[in-house]
Amino acid sequence: MSSKEFFLINNRLKDSDHNAFLEIYDTYAKALYHFVKKFIYDSAAIDDLVHDAFLNLWNARERIKPNYPIQNYLYKIARNLVYKRLKEQMRFLEIQGELAYIEEKRIVQYSVEETFIDAEYKGIYKSAVEQLPNQRRRIFQMSRQEGLSHKEIAERLGISINTVKEHMSLAMRSIQEYIAREHNILLKLLIVYLLS
CATH class of the missing domain: 1.10.1740.10 (RNA polymerase sigma factor, region 2, helix turn helix motif)
Structure with a gap:
């Protein structure tokens, strides 16, 4: 122009x-x-x-x-x-970089806390199992840790299935009472959930 x-x-x-x-x-x-x-x-x-x-x-x-x-x-x-x-x-x-950093930091922190809480739960659970009488503890561990059925436990120990069931029932009740007596009710609920 x-x-x-x-x-x-x-x-x-x-x-x-x-x-x-x-x-x-x-x-x-x-x-x-x-x-x-x-x-x-x-x-x-x-x-x-x-x-x-x-x-x-x-x-x-x-x-x-x-x-x-x-x-x-x-x-x-x-x-x-x-x-x-x-x-x-x-x-x-x-901002995206900052948010990614914050999220990564949160995940790491959550992971550390989760590991700590998980270890604490396991410790409580272990204490609860250890306070069981010997025979009851052995039956409970065979069921929960080894994954054996009531029939298999009865055969291995040479006792009746009803005796195994009775020991398992008493073990569960004893563990729940231990947690309720010694620890927070929330932990009780979590442990009960883990046991079921």
Whole structure:
């Protein structure tokens, strides 16, 4: 465009001439798209930025200088929008990194706590089993640790199945009472759950 054409189109745009705006759009939209594409790779985001650049030009039309090339306004607006978008993306990536770090730290902390609690539960459970009378403890361990059925335990120990069942019932009750007496009721519920 010649300087006279700049002057005319700038003045028309400044006077809110929609046709002047459309002429500017038709003339510069494609070039502006390629300019933004150098920095932003998402086509939808490029379209949004180009649209925003023209919208900002329209909103700032009253401040346009008559002899200042209109494409210079557009490129300056687009450059600022690209800078803002890239800054937002960087901040988003920083936030994602911070969140990932916090989550990783939480998982590690939870794992340490879980290991500690698990060890504590096992210790309580072990103490509860150890306080059982010898024969009852042996039957209980054969059932829970070795996975033997009542029949298999009865055969190995040369006792009746009913005796095995009675020892198991008494062992369960004794363990529950030990936990209730010696430890927190919540732990009791958790251990009972583990035993069942």
